Amino acid sequence: xxxxxxxxxxxxxxxxxxxxxxxxxxxxxxxxxxxxxxxxxxxxxxxxxxxxxxxxxxxxxxxxxxxxxxxxxxxxxxxxxxxxxxxxxxxxxxxxxxxxxxxxxxxxxxxxxxxxxxxxxxxxxxxxxxxxxxxxxxxxxxxxxxxxxxxxxxxxxxxxxxxxxxxxxxxxxxxxxxxxxxxxxxxxxxx
Amino acid sequence: xxxxxxxxxxxxxxxxxxxxxxxxxxxxxxxxxxxxxxxxxxxxxxxxxxxxxxxxxxxxxxxxxxxxxxxxxxxxxxxxxxxxxxxxxxxxxxxxxxxxxxxxxxxxxxxxxxxxxxxxxxxxxxxxxxxxxxxxxxxxxxxxxxxxxxxxxxxxxxxxxxxxxxxxxxxxxxxxxxxxxxxxxxxxxxx
Numbered sequence: 263x264x265x266x267x268x269x270x271x272x273x274x275x276x277x278x279x280x281x282x283x284x285x286x287x288x289x290x291x292x293x294x295x296x297x298x299x300x301x302x303x304x305x306x307x308x309x310x311x312x313x314x315x316x317x318x319x320x321x322x323x324x325x326x327x328x329x330x331x332x333x334x335x336x337x338x339x340x341x342x343x344x345x346x347x348x349x350x351x352x353x354x355x356x357x358x359x360x361x362x363x364x365x366x367x368x369x370x371x372x373x374x375x376x377x378x379x380x381x382x383x384x385x386x387x388x389x390x391x392x393x394x395x396x397x398x399x400x401x402x403x404x405x406x407x408x409x410x411x412x413x414x415x416x417x418x419x420x421x422x423x424x425x426x427x428x429x430x431x432x433x434x435x436x437x438x439x440x441x442x443x444x445x446x447x448x449x450x451x452x453x
Numbered sequence: 454x455x456x457x458x459x460x461x462x463x464x465x466x467x468x469x470x471x472x473x474x475x476x477x478x479x480x481x482x483x484x485x486x487x488x489x490x491x492x493x494x495x496x497x498x499x500x501x502x503x504x505x506x507x508x509x510x511x512x513x514x515x516x517x518x519x520x521x522x523x524x525x526x527x528x529x530x531x532x533x534x535x536x537x538x539x540x541x542x543x544x545x546x547x548x549x550x551x552x553x554x555x556x557x558x559x560x561x562x563x564x565x566x567x568x569x570x571x572x573x574x575x576x577x578x579x580x581x582x583x584x585x586x587x588x589x590x591x592x593x594x595x596x597x598x599x600x601x602x603x604x605x606x607x608x609x610x611x612x613x614x615x616x617x618x619x620x621x622x623x624x625x626x627x628x629x630x631x632x633x634x635x636x637x638x639x640x641x642x643x644x
Contacts, residue, residue: 336636343624350629353636393639398618410642424617424638427589429630431619433534438541439620445527445544447615447640448584451601 312383314359314376315341324348324356331355333390336423337380337409339363339397347395355393358383363396363405377412384416391419398425398443503574505550505567506532515539515547522546524581527614528571528600530554530588538586546584549574554587554596566596568603575607582610589616589634 263285268278285293309315310322317323324330324344334355338344339362347353360375372378383389394409396402410420426444427436436444454476459469476484500506501513504526508514515521515535525546529535530553538544551566563569574580585600587593601611617635618627627635 338624346624346627347632350632352633393636394642395624395635397623398620406642414643420642421639422642424615424635424640425620426615426617426635426638428619428622428627429589429616429634430628432588433529433537433586436537436619437621441538441541442543443620444586444615444617445584447617447638448612449615449638451585451597451611451613452605 309359313357314361314379315344315357329354332388334393335380335383335389335391336393336395338395339402343395358392360396360405363401364408365401372408372412377409380409381412381416384413384418389418391421393421393423395423398423500550504548505552505570506535506548520545523579525584526571526574526580526582527584527586529586530593530596534586549583551587551596554592555599556592563599568600571600572603572607575604575609580609582612584612584614586614589614 264275264278264282267273267281268275270278273281285296288296306318307316308320310317310320310325312321312325315322315324319326331354335358336347336353336355337358337360338347339360341359344357344359347357358376358380360377360380362370362375364370364372364375380392384392392409392413394406396405406422410422413420424447425440426447427433427440433441455466455469455473458464458472459466461469464472476487479487497509498507499511501508501511501516503512503516506513506515510517522545526549527538527544527546528549528551529538530551532550535548535550538548549567549571551568551571553561553566555561555563555566571583575583583600583604585597587596597613601613604611615638616631617638618624618631624632
């Protein structure tokens, strides 16, 4: 049990031992409530067949919501990125979860992600713009460029989520790569 | 002396006392070297008459450097913002230091900044683009919009430094205002 608990993120050997000890002290009813909760979630939560985010429903609540704008699709790496948007960003379009990003060093190629599924979804019609919101680092940028090239023949707009100075931040404390990017991504204020 | 030292940024009453005690323990030669250093710098360092950054030379080294591109001017709030750019950003244009930003609440209006000087500099010719790099917060954004309106009649390009996700950051940890801005400032990847 300690070995299995130790595989959870943020749980080292010492924490795994403490968790295991806690489970041993639980009465039988509590312990089976815990295992049942895990088994139920694993049985119920599956990727949405449209956007591939983890959800109890299929289609998921976002894909099923008629008030969301289906013509804009924001492409993210993981389901947790959707939660970041849904918290407060006022984004009203839909999503597509890649299930990671291209990483030649880790042996993750296009076939390991839901790229074919995204292209099929676009070919299905009704989508006018794809916003690629992979993380703003080397692999995320490379994945964005790869996707843009794949989507280009389908004749819809492809954009990259804006990179630059974070809101509320200060120039003085920006690292030089962010400053450089912010100069490149400057926005016209006049015509 | 404790009162005067206590006015320095980051120096509270307790630190001011410790600094004062240190000065009292200095021998006379050391103490006068310190005061001479302060007086010399105050006498030598003045705003550059062109870009208004604090500099020992007038024009400053950046304004005097013929290898810098004089057709692009990056507008910043303070001289310290120039240092951020000069550290590593590969920016090769010139600068203009506003000396702060508009802030109605603090009673700082256009006449308190070097806005007239910037407009005169643009009217002098040779400038094709102004990049406004005031800090990415409410007052900084308002200052950028005010400047854009003032510069517009002079028929040169005005842009705002890019706001969005910082490079190397992660979507998951971005605050919602930055995510919202990053959606607005998305960049086209295809034509």
